[in-house]
Amino acid sequence: MAVVSNQTILAVDDSASMRQMVCYTLQGAGYTVVQAADGVEALDFARDREVDLVLTDVNMPRMDGITLVRELRAIHSYRYTPVLVLTTESGQEVRQRGKHAGATGWIVKPFNPELLLKTIARVL
Amino acid sequence: MDLGRRLDAAERVEAPAAATPEEWSPEQQIAHLLRLCDAQMESALCESDLAIDALIKVFTTVAEAVRALEPGTHTRAHAGAHTDAHSGASGPAQYQAQLDAVGRQMAGAVVAFQFYDKLSQRLGHVRHSLSSLARLVCDDAQSGQRERWQALFTQLRSAYRTEEERQIFRRIVDGASLDAAREHMQSATPARRPATGDDIELF
Numbered sequence: 303m304a305v306v307s308n309q310t311i312l313a314v315d316d317s318a319s320m321r322q323m324v325c326y327t328l329q330g331a332g333y334t335v336v337q338a339a340d341g342v343e344a345l346d347f348a349r350d351r352e353v354d355l356v357l358t359d360v361n362m363p364r365m366d367g368i369t370l371v372r373e374l375r376a377i378h379s380y381r382y383t384p385v386l387v388l389t390t391e392s393g394q395e396v397r398q399r400g401k402h403a404g405a406t407g408w409i410v411k412p413f414n415p416e417l418l419l420k421t422i423a424r425v426l
Numbered sequence: 427m428d429l430g431r432r433l434d435a436a437e438r439v440e441a442p443a444a445a446t447p448e449e450w451s452p453e454q455q456i457a458h459l460l461r462l463c464d465a466q467m468e469s470a471l472c473e474s475d476l477a478i479d480a481l482i483k484v485f486t487t488v489a490e491a492v493r494a495l496e497p498g499t500h501t502r503a504h505a506g507a508h509t510d511a512h513s514g515a516s517g518p519a520q521y522q523a524q525l526d527a528v529g530r531q532m533a534g535a536v537v538a539f540q541f542y543d544k545l546s547q548r549l550g551h552v553r554h555s556l557s558s559l560a561r562l563v564c565d566d567a568q569s570g571q572r573e574r575w576q577a578l579f580t581q582l583r584s585a586y587r588t589e590e591e592r593q594i595f596r597r598i599v600d601g602a603s604l605d606a607a608r609e610h611m612q613s614a615t616p617a618r619r620p621a622t623g624d625d626i627e628l629f
Contacts, residue, residue, distance in 0.1 A: 401629045410625035412540035415533045
């Protein structure tokens with residue numbers, strides 16, 4: 303899927319290989335991608351700079367993805383920024399926690415590159 | 427710990443069967459074996475991490491090269507002209523079809539690489555189970571208490587992140603044989619059913 307875009311996506315995952323796969327997919331569609339290895343790093347970045355979308359894992363050291371969503375929603379400029387959760391967690395209970403924290407959507411790994419891009423295009 | 431005690435400890439780890447009769451117990455031997463499994467898994471995972479990192483670097487390099495051949499790039503235009511000169515008007519269409527096929531393979535590889543991440547996570551949970559079990563087995567005060575074992579099971583269950591892990595846990599804890607659990611695992615393994623990556627929910 304070719305997308306001409308100057309939009310920036312913040313990809314948050316403690317797995318370097320996952321970040322590489324996400325970056326490869328998003329950059330190929332024309333997005334600018336910035337990376338963070340956990341919620342703390344992502345939040346530090348978000349406090350300094352706005353991005354168009356956040357894509358975050360759930361289980362990460364220092365700060366998990368659900369907490370990150372909640373913290374992002376507390377930042378005025380991130381109140382309406384799409385935040386998609388990309389995780390191996392498929393249970394309903396944790397999805398509901400993500401929803402209540404303010405996540406825009408839930409994607410279970412492994413992601414299909416084409417469907418990930420379609421979902422991102424839909425929420426942006 | 428002084429050097430003598432460190433050496434004693436090392437000897438016990440390397441040759442648990444040689445422990446003095448006072449030190450020897452079945453629980454200690456179980457704990458040794460559990461720690462051994464944990465260490466072997468950690469070592470294998472470290473090696474695999476390096477290998478998969480190298481593999482992903484190669485993959486992204488090749489994938490970027492393929493992307494550079496997409497229509498609109500200088501390389502693609504040059505290649506298209508070359509194909510035209512040698513094989514007529516159908517050349518570019520054939521070329522595009524080949525590029526599309528490679529693109530589909532690349533997308534499949536992106537999905538497949540993600541299974542390594544899942545594997546690392548699941549083996550991390552197995553290692554956590556082994557080390558928790560080793561601690562409990564060696565704790566004389568706790569290992570005889572039924573509620574401590576129940577707490578261990580609850581704690582291990584809560585660490586699981588994937589539905590596959592939860593299903594295996596349920597089956598084994600409910601008394602399924604290893605063969606039955608294995609059969610279930612194989613039928614549920616994503617390699618045996620297409621990984622569509624379509625579990626997406628927008629709130």
